[in-house]
Amino acid sequence: MHITEELSERHVLSITVTNEAGILAKIAGLFTARGYNIESLTVADISDNHQVSRITIVTNGPPRVIDQIIAQLDRLVPVHNVADLTANGPFVERELALVKVAGTGEHRIEALRIADIFRAKVVDTTTTSFIFEITGPTDKVNTFIGLMRELGLVEVGRTGIVGMVRGRD
Structure with missing residues (x-):
């Protein structure tokens, strides 16, 4: 069967x-x-x-x-x-996340390096932590969060998806 x-x-x-x-x-x-x-x-x-x-x-x-x-x-x-939007053809989708990472030494340097690669902005910093702002498709945000998990992820806040059909209409 x-x-x-x-x-x-x-x-x-x-x-x-x-x-x-x-x-x-x-x-x-x-x-x-x-x-x-x-x-x-x-x-x-x-x-x-x-x-x-x-x-x-x-x-x-x-x-x-x-x-x-x-x-x-x-x-x-x-x-x-x-x-x-998925069925109507090409569309743009984005999500914003704030990602707090705590760490010192090499972990701090690595977090900054990865943030640069992902074009995440530092929106707050202390001597022991960063809050990064990252915008992009969900996969990009998920990957960034996964990498930060290994470097001292403390907290994540996400906006959810917004999307719009491409083109004139």
């Missing part, structure tokens, strides 16, 4: 919504009620009059589940638009 499993794919969804109380809870509730996982979630006001926000959600699932998520999001009243 041959059982075919649908492969789970990572998708970045950009949702434009009316900026009103409770909309984030509605969207998160939709994911929770149906057992969909949210890997990353960011929200920001994107209009001059503070009436519209963009919610960016990173989730995983087989194509039929992603289609189902999009259809259910589209039905919510304050939702203006749902775009699957």
